[in-house]
Amino acid sequence: MDEWNAIVDGYIAESTDKRERFDIELASKIGANGGALYKKCDYCHKVQGRDYHGNLKCCSGCKLIVYCSSVCQAKDWPRHKAECKTESHKEQELRTQQVVLRCINQRPTKEELQNFDLASRISHARRS
Numbered sequence: 771m772d773e774w775n776a777i778v779d780g781y782i783a784e785s786t787d788k789r790e791r792f793d794i795e796l797a798s799k800i801g802a803n804g805g806a807l808y809k810k811c812d813y814c815h816k817v818q819g820r821d822y823h824g825n826l827k828c829c830s831g832c833k834l835i836v837y838c839s840s841v842c843q844a845k846d847w848p849r850h851k852a853e854c855k856t857e858s859h860k861e862q863e864l865r866t867q868q869v870v871l872r873c874i875n876q877r878p879t880k881e882e883l884q885n886f887d888l889a890s891r892i893s894h895a896r897r898s
């Protein structure tokens with residue numbers, strides 16, 4: 771995934787995309803376990819590296835869901851309790867990863883396709 775993230779850096783350096791650098795990284799970069807590099811709090815949706823800069827707290831049950839604070843974790847527990855036990859969820863993924871999965875099952879939304887366009891432009895730039 772380092773190779774992929776390097777391609778994202780190259781894409782940002784081209785300056786053809788007018789979005790903020792962090793927004794592109796947030797939408798595109800992949801972390802060590804194959805999920806999103808920058809995760810967000812599962813309760814308040816604050817984004818790591820942008821809205822808060824502390825360490826993420828993993829749910830001690832499933833170690834997949836992350837929170838910005840123990841307050842958020844406690845508030846989300848009534849909702850997360852059931853899925854935590856079944857481990858029916860995965861590590862947070864990029865929108866583009868979700869779109870790929872959804873394309874297989876159903877039509878993606880317009881917004882999702884716009885996000886997906888970034889991935890296709892990057893792979894196109896790599897070929898040329």
Ligand SMILES: [Zn+2]
Pocket residue numbers: 811812813814815816837838839842
């Ligand atoms: Zn939070």
Ligand SMILES: [Zn+2]
Pocket residue numbers: 829830831832833834835850853854855
């Ligand atoms: Zn959990």
